[in-house]
Amino acid sequence: MMIKTDNSKPIISSFSSSYSTGSILLVACCMGFSWLFIHRLSQRNKLGPKTWPLIGAALEQFMNYDNMHDWLVEYLSKCRTVVVPMPFTTYTYIADPSNVEHVLKTNFVNYPKGEVYQSYMEVLLGDGIFNADGESWRKQRKTASFEFASKNLRDFSTVVFREYSLKLFTILSEASFENRSVDMQELLMRMTLDSICKVGFGVEIGTLAPDLPENSFARAFDTANIIVTLRFIDPLWKIKKFLNVGSEALLSESIKIIDDFTYSVIRRRKSEIEEAKRDSNAIKMKHDILSRFIELGEDPESNTTEKSLRDIVLNFVIAGRDTTATTLSWAIYMIMSHQSVAEKLYQELKALEEERAIEENVELIECDIDDTVSFNKRVSQFAQLLTYDSLAKLYYLHAVVTETLRLYPAVPQDPKGILEDDVLPDGTKVKAGGMVTYVPYSMGRMEYNWGPDAADFKPERWLKDGFFQNASPFKFTAFQAGPRICLGKDSAYLQMKMALAILCRFYTFKLVAGHPIKYRMMTILSMAHGLKLTVSRCS
Numbered sequence: 001m002m003i004k005t006d007n008s009k010p011i012i013s014s015f016s017s018s019y020s021t022g023s024i025l026l027v028a029c030c031m032g033f034s035w036l037f038i039h040r041l042s043q044r045n046k047l048g049p050k051t052w053p054l055i056g057a058a059l060e061q062f063m064n065y066d067n068m069h070d071w072l073v074e075y076l077s078k079c080r081t082v083v084v085p086m087p088f089t090t091y092t093y094i095a096d097p098s099n100v101e102h103v104l105k106t107n108f109v110n111y112p113k114g115e116v117y118q119s120y121m122e123v124l125l126g127d128g129i130f131n132a133d134g135e136s137w138r139k140q141r142k143t144a145s146f147e148f149a150s151k152n153l154r155d156f157s158t159v160v161f162r163e164y165s166l167k168l169f170t171i172l173s174e175a176s177f178e179n180r181s182v183d184m185q186e187l188l189m190r191m192t193l194d195s196i197c198k199v200g201f202g203v204e205i206g207t208l209a210p211d212l213p214e215n216s217f218a219r220a221f222d223t224a225n226i227i228v229t230l231r232f233i234d235p236l237w238k239i240k241k242f243l244n245v246g247s248e249a250l251l252s253e254s255i256k257i258i259d260d261f262t263y264s265v266i267r268r269r270k271s272e273i274e275e276a277k278r279d280s281n282a283i284k285m286k287h288d289i290l291s292r293f294i295e296l297g298e299d300p301e302s303n304t305t306e307k308s309l310r311d312i313v314l315n316f317v318i319a320g321r322d323t324t325a326t327t328l329s330w331a332i333y334m335i336m337s338h339q340s341v342a343e344k345l346y347q348e349l350k351a352l353e354e355e356r357a358i359e360e361n362v363e364l365i366e367c368d369i370d371d372t373v374s375f376n377k378r379v380s381q382f383a384q385l386l387t388y389d390s391l392a393k394l395y396y397l398h399a400v401v402t403e404t405l406r407l408y409p410a411v412p413q414d415p416k417g418i419l420e421d422d423v424l425p426d427g428t429k430v431k432a433g434g435m436v437t438y439v440p441y442s443m444g445r446m447e448y449n450w451g452p453d454a455a456d457f458k459p460e461r462w463l464k465d466g467f468f469q470n471a472s473p474f475k476f477t478a479f480q481a482g483p484r485i486c487l488g489k490d491s492a493y494l495q496m497k498m499a500l501a502i503l504c505r506f507y508t509f510k511l512v513a514g515h516p517i518k519y520r521m522m523t524i525l526s527m528a529h530g531l532k533l534t535v536s537r538c539s
Contacts (some may be wrong), residue, residue: 114417
């Protein structure tokens with residue numbers, strides 16, 4: 001006889017059903033744990049990051065996000081190519097020069113910026129030269145290449161870089177007199193922003209004024225830079241963008257500020273050009289880069305819009321402001337951390353000053369470090385002796401900047417898309433739709449690239465018989481290589497050498513006690529907490 005409950009359901013049937021469901025869940029759990037165990041077991045001898053089903057190495061990469069460059073150094077020191085599977089794509093990181101040459105030159109057409117990278121950066125860089133591929137990139141590069149080769153632009157840049165280096169010097173002179181600490185990175189960011197806006201767009205924005213006014217454009221630009229970098233490891237960024245919440249909401253606010261500033265610059269410059277055309281007595285020739293692109297845009301076939309000019313402007317800002325300022329910050333930090341380097345640099349600068357004074361038949365002004373007037377006059381005199389040609393003779397200074405870029409490259413990682421399946425020279429297979437990233441930060445620290453002293457700051461490695469010697473651009477990748485090699489390389493060196501020559505000839509620097517030095521995760525290798533230091537005059 002079958003026993004029934006009050007609701008007439010058979011007890012045995014109910015028990016059987018529960019038992020069956022429980023069994024299925026138990027078997028599923030066992031299968032899942034077995035799959036996970038086998039998956040992890042298969043990675044015992046893997047040199048790269050350990051992965052998990054479905055999410056790949058996303059968890060480990062996220063946990064190491066703030067320290068990602070050094071996280072990659074650890075892996076790339078053991079294996080020259082590191083494959084990092086992610087939920088929706090696969091990143092392949094490379095540090096071997098032969099692989100880098102293959103990606104940047106030999107099979108260049110197969111490794112564009114790519115749709116994935118462009119989708120991350122489009123909101124900030126648009127279709128500008130650093131985010132473009134194909135015909136758009138070739139057209140911009142051709143125009144920019146012509147402009148950077150122009151003697152007019154070079155001479156104009158030299159004057160501008162000298163002017164703003166002296167403005168920075170004046171601020172530091174006050175700080176040294178008052179024994180006050182400064183954030184050197186912030187000051188350098190202001191200097192390079194003012195400089196690129198003058199050279200690139202012909203406008204004076206005055207962030208390096210003595211009272212150091214707040215600049216909403218600079219602040220918004222930094223915020224946007226940080227957030228678009230976060231997109232590379234944030235699988236939810238598109239959802240946040242759609243809902244306009246969190247970091248994406250802040251990004252939207254920042255982009256609005258950036259666009260308002262940029263479009264106002266473009267319209268002002270257009271208006272000035274039109275006014276110059278109407279005024280027969282006006283000086284029609286402008287040497288800034290934006291003016292050149294506006295003039296070229298008058299050709300009906302150019303298809304130049306305000307949006308395309310906006311993209312050009314912002315691409316030059318990130319190239320001419322952030323990269324130069326961060327490199328200068330790391331260079332000053334390296335110089336003051338290595339007393340022998342500081343002394344050699346000082347002696348080279350002093351020798352050049354004396355040599356140039358003789359060449360120009362100039363009597364050097366007596367320099368009293370306790371007398372601000374005479375001190376500033378001597379500095380101004382020295383700055384006038386610094387020309388494009390005289391700066392080219394400062395081989396040790398050039399080596400100091402280059403060695404800084406080797407260890408602290410302005411762009412620490414540079415990802416490329418993959419159009420078609422390919423095999424790298426070391427045998428690594430890469431799949432279409434993934435990304436290959438060469439890693440300048442890691443490359444500079446690899447013993448297989450630079451020898452056992454790779455981690456040491458040693459400017460002398462760049463000199464032979466006192467003269468500077470270049471390395472292969474596929475080994476020293478701070479300025480890229482191949483068809484996309486940086487057009488602004490000479491301009492960047494010019495500004496960095498101008499600023500360092502003036503500062504290191506007349507100042508010594510000391511880090512504020514306890515101030516932490518750590519990079520911040522963004523497309524550019526800036527210092528997370530700035531560079532707080534004190535300044536002392538020297539004669």
